[in-house]
Amino acid sequence: MSTTSRRAPDAWRLRRRRIASLVASGLAAACAIATAIPLIWILAYVFQAGAPALSLGFLTSLPTPVGVPGGGIANAIVGSAITVGVGLLVAAPIGIAVAIYVAANPHRPLGIAVRFSTDTLAGVPSIVMGIFVYTIVVRPAGHFSALAGAVVLGIIMLPIVIRTTEEMIKLVPTSLREGSLALGAPEWRTSIRVILPAAASGILTGLMLAVARAAGEAAPMLFTAFGNPFFSTDLNEPIATLPHTIFVYAISPYPDWQSKAWATAFILISLVLILNIVARVLVSWRTRRLGTMAR
Amino acid sequence: MNAGARAAGPPRRASLSARAGVRLRHGDRLYAVALALASLLVVAIVVAIGWDLWAGSRLSRDAFGLEFLVSSRWDPAIDRVFGALPFIQGTLVTSFVALLMAVPLSLGAAVFLAELAPGWLRQPLSLLIELLAAVPSVVYGLWGLFVLIPTLVKPLAQGLNGSLGFLPIFAGPVFGPSRLAASVVLATMLLPTITAISRDVLLAIPAAQREGALALGATRWEVVRQVLIPFGASGFLGAIILALGRALGETIAVTMVIGNNLDLTPSLLHPGYTMASIVANEFTEATFDLYLNALIEIGLALFVITLLINAFARLLIFRVAGGSARVVQA
Numbered sequence: 108m109s110t111t112s113r114r115a116p117d118a119w120r121l122r123r124r125r126i127a128s129l130v131a132s133g134l135a136a137a138c139a140i141a142t143a144i145p146l147i148w149i150l151a152y153v154f155q156a157g158a159p160a161l162s163l164g165f166l167t168s169l170p171t172p173v174g175v176p177g178g179g180i181a182n183a184i185v186g187s188a189i190t191v192g193v194g195l196l197v198a199a200p201i202g203i204a205v206a207i208y209v210a211a212n213p214h215r216p217l218g219i220a221v222r223f224s225t226d227t228l229a230g231v232p233s234i235v236m237g238i239f240v241y242t243i244v245v246r247p248a249g250h251f252s253a254l255a256g257a258v259v260l261g262i263i264m265l266p267i268v269i270r271t272t273e274e275m276i277k278l279v280p281t282s283l284r285e286g287s288l289a290l291g292a293p294e295w296r297t298s299i300r301v302i303l304p305a306a307a308s309g310i311l312t313g314l315m316l317a318v319a320r321a322a323g324e325a326a327p328m329l330f331t332a333f334g335n336p337f338f339s340t341d342l343n344e345p346i347a348t349l350p351h352t353i354f355v356y357a358i359s360p361y362p363d364w365q366s367k368a369w370a371t372a373f374i375l376i377s378l379v380l381i382l383n384i385v386a387r388v389l390v391s392w393r394t395r396r397l398g399t400m401a402r
Numbered sequence: 403m404n405a406g407a408r409a410a411g412p413p414r415r416a417s418l419s420a421r422a423g424v425r426l427r428h429g430d431r432l433y434a435v436a437l438a439l440a441s442l443l444v445v446a447i448v449v450a451i452g453w454d455l456w457a458g459s460r461l462s463r464d465a466f467g468l469e470f471l472v473s474s475r476w477d478p479a480i481d482r483v484f485g486a487l488p489f490i491q492g493t494l495v496t497s498f499v500a501l502l503m504a505v506p507l508s509l510g511a512a513v514f515l516a517e518l519a520p521g522w523l524r525q526p527l528s529l530l531i532e533l534l535a536a537v538p539s540v541v542y543g544l545w546g547l548f549v550l551i552p553t554l555v556k557p558l559a560q561g562l563n564g565s566l567g568f569l570p571i572f573a574g575p576v577f578g579p580s581r582l583a584a585s586v587v588l589a590t591m592l593l594p595t596i597t598a599i600s601r602d603v604l605l606a607i608p609a610a611q612r613e614g615a616l617a618l619g620a621t622r623w624e625v626v627r628q629v630l631i632p633f634g635a636s637g638f639l640g641a642i643i644l645a646l647g648r649a650l651g652e653t654i655a656v657t658m659v660i661g662n663n664l665d666l667t668p669s670l671l672h673p674g675y676t677m678a679s680i681v682a683n684e685f686t687e688a689t690f691d692l693y694l695n696a697l698i699e700i701g702l703a704l705f706v707i708t709l710l711i712n713a714f715a716r717l718l719i720f721r722v723a724g725g726s727a728r729v730v731q732a
Contacts, residue, residue, distance in 0.1 A: 128623035132518045138510025139519070139527060142597055145590045146534040149545050156548075204440035211437075221441045223713075224448040230644075230712035231451065231705060232651025234678050238685070238701040239451045242458050262447060269444070295433035323538025326653035326678070330685045350540040354654060357544045365548070372541045383536045387529070 150376070157373030160366045166374070170336050173361050180371050182338045186346040189253055190332055191321050193342070194260035199314055202268030207298055209269070210276040221269075229266035236262050237327030245331060253339070253346035256332025263324060264317035271313025275306040312386040319382040323375060325350035349375045452705060459699035461692050470699060474666045476680075478688075484696035486703070488666045492674040496581050496656065497649035499670065500588035505642055508593045512600035513626055528601070535594035543658030546587035547579070551659060555583045559671045573669040579661030582670045587655050592645040599644065599719065603637030604630060640718030647711040651704055653678040677704055 164179055171178030205221060212218040236259050244255040279302050287297040303310070325348075328334070333345040334355060349371055356368035462470060466484060473485025515528055546555075559576045566572045607630055615629045631638075661673020662683055675683075677700045688694040 124621050124624065128621035131623035131626070132514075135510045135514035135518055138507045139514040139531075141507055142511040142593045143527060143530045143534070145593065146530055146537070148549070149537060149541065152545060152549050153541065201440045201443060204437050205444055208437040208441045217438060217441055217445075220445050224445045226716055227448050227709055227712055228444065230647050230651075230708050231448075232653060232678060232708060234651065234653040234681055235451070235455070235701045235705050235708075238458070238681065238698055239454050241685070242454055242698070243450075265444065265447075293433075294430045296429070298433070319536060323540065325538070325540040326657075326682055329682055333686075350538055350654075353540045353544060354658070357540075357547060358658060368544055369548075372544055375538060376541055379536055379538060380533060383533060384529075387532075 153369060153372050153376055156366065156369035157371075160370035161373060165367075165370060169338055173359075173364065178367070180347075180349070180352055180367070180374070182335065183347040183349045183352040183371065184374070185338070185340060186253065186256075186332065186335070187322055187349045189340060189342070189346060190256040190260055190328075190348055191318055193254070193257035194264055194321060195314065195318060197257070198261040198264040198268055198317065202265050202313075202317075203272050203303070203310060205265075206269045206272035206276060207302075210273050225266045225269050228262070229270070232326075233259070233263055233324050234326040237330055240327070241330045248343075250343075251331060251333035251345040252343050253332055254342040256328055256346060256348065257342070259327040259331050260321040260324060263327070264321050267317040267320060268313050271316060272306070272310050275309025275313070276302060278309065279305045308389050308392070312390045315382045315386040315389075319379045319386070322382075323350050323379055325354045329354075452709075455698055455702035455705055459695050459702050462695035462699045465692060466696075470696070471703070476664055478684075478693045482690070482692060484692070486677065486680075486696075486700055488664055489675050489677040489680045489700060490703075491666060492581060492584075492660070493650055493676040493678070495670070496584045496588055496660070496674075496676060497646055499582070499585035500592055500649050501642065501646060503585065503589040504592040504596060504645065508596035509600055509638060511593070511597045512604060513630075515597070516601045516604035517626055517630070518622065528598075531594045531597050535598065539591065539652060539655040540658075542587055542591055543655035546583060546590075546655060546659040550586060550590075551578045551583050555580070555586055558582070558586075563671055570668040571670050573667070574671060576671050577661060577673050579659050579673050580671050581660060581674045584656045584660040584674070584676070585670070587659050588649050588652060591652065591655065592649060595645045595648060596641045599641035600634070600638050603634045603641065603719065606637075607633050636718045640715045640720075643711055643715035643718065647708050647715065650711070651678055651708055653682050657682045 164177060166179055166184065167181050168177060168179035169182055170180070205225075209218050209221050209225075213222070240255050240259045240262070244258055245251055248255075283301055283305060284297055287301040288294070292300070328348050328351040332348055332351065334351045335345040335347045339346050353368050353371045353375065356364040356371065359365065462484060466473070470484065470486055471490065472487055473483075474487040475481075475483045475485045476488065477483045511531070515524060515531075519527065556576070556578050559578075559580065559582055562572045562582075563574045563576050567574055611629050611633055612625055615625045620628065656676050657679035660676060660679055662675055662679065663673035664675060665672060667674075681697050681700055685694075685697050688697055
């Protein structure tokens with residue numbers, strides 16, 4: 108009697124603790140599902156609302172005025188390619204150079220300052236960068252331009268390129284670097300011929316993530332690239348971009364334009380997600396390979 | 403030093419290798435200078451942004467001083483008086499409500515991903531949540547405007563107004579685009595950020611901590627609640643603060659769903675403005691210098707806030723996770 112009365116509450120308590128654990132696990136699982144739902148919801152809706160308006164003509168023709176049938180986003184596709192491309196051309200070499208520096212000198216004053224600046228730059232709202240580029244590029248020139256858009260996107264890409272490249276360089280085994288230096292190769296040759304090739308696919312990953320991020324930036328485009336209903340490849344002229352086109356079409360009162368916003372979102376989101384998925388596959392493959400090399 | 407050692411060798415070989423050495427050292431010096439210059443450029447950009455915003459807002463700072471931050475009169479048309487209080491209020495309210503919704507959900511999701519999920523589910527679910535972070539904010543805005551507001555936000559707003567309408571924050575009339583709509587969209591955007599960082603914080607906690615508690619007979623939930631959450635607390639706080647930084651600066655999605663209205667009311671169901679969305683909406687319409695300066699001053703305030711927030715958050719996360727790659731990236 109005495110033993111059972113001592114055991115029973117214990118068993119009961121244990122049972123209660125197990126049930127609490129199960130309930131909490133269930134709640135956590137529900138949270139995870141709730142967190143994943145928006146992506147599925149967004150993707151499903153963009154597909155459903157965007158697909159009907161999609162056609163080859165949509166990709167290859169220029170916007171038409173409201174009410175005129177047809178019309179497409181050829182100018183925005185080219186505009187996004189130009190602004191992101193020019194931005195990347197500037198950001199990639201600078202970012203990689205900075206990453207090499209930071210990876211090699213993490214504790215020097217400049218290395219610490221660069222790391223802090225990179226983190227800060229990654230956190231500055233893109234609209235603030237838009238203001239910055241407006242005052243240094245647009246206002247002196249006196250007009251909006253594709254160049255200004257490219258500069259903003261370059262600044263936005265810079266911290267992403269620096270961080271991913273730095274991480275990838277740190278993964279390259281030091282024995283590779285030491286081997287090259289021991290063979291008499293100077294530091295710069297070691298960097299360019301040994302370390303960068305070893306980290307190449309990782310760096311490529313960083314560039315892809317940077318492009319994916321920059322391609323989706325609408326806010327700073329409002330007062331740099333500005334948008335342009337006509338076809339333009341001129342860096343000195345305003346230019347249309349995909350995210351800015353989505354914004355303009357979405358807030359318009361015309362159902363036709365709104366459905367074009369969905370179709371444009373379909374194109375943009377496909378591009379961004381493909382870049383992200385490929386980048387992630389690349390990085391997991393690369394990390395594994397560098398891991399075996401280190402062994 | 404190397405050259406000195408070589409010079410001590412036989413003359414002929416010395417001159418050869420000295421020449422090669424000089425050439426190589428030149429290359430290395432040039433290389434080092436180029437790398438340092440690129441690095442300086444990054445520092446210079448940050449300094450230039452700060453300086454540029456400071457100088458560009460001079461007219462507004464001189465004219466209104468600190469009054470700018472507490473005055474609610476934004477009148478570019480007639481009196482040309484500028485006060486940013488409605489935008490500051492809008493930014494603070496939407497960010498706070500968004501965090502209120504996003505934090506419990508994403509901490510739960512992080513616990514599930516790091517501690518409870520079966521192995522086969524972790525990778526796909528993590529990927530899904532990380533991809534959510536990659537969706538451009540203009541697409542969130544589009545989805546918020548045409549899908550979320552009619553299906554979720556408006557019914558929710560009507561329900562809140564109907565049952566709790568006597569509270570000033572739920573006072574009517576009910577609009578679709580509103581501070582509440584902006585908060586919900588922001589919360590969706592913050593979910594992946596907080597989840598990913600918190601999961602990394604959890605994964606960085608040494609296994610011995612878990613094993614010790616399990617060996618003492620703790621259930622899995624007790625391990626989470628009594629060991630992991632206290633251990634990672636400052637890391638989670640860092641994740642939340644980093645998300646706050648993102649929420650404060652988020653522009654285009656908020657601009658699309660908040661309704662863009664200058665009224666300074668406490669109601670969540672009323673359309674409003676945030677600091678970022680007023681800049682997005684009016685920057686190209688600023689027809690005179692003082693107007694433009696006032697908008698740039700709002701940008702300056704955003705810059706200073708995000709600077710402080712990021713520094714603080716990174717300090718916190720760094721202390722827990724030791725700045726592992728994934729954490730720093732997120």
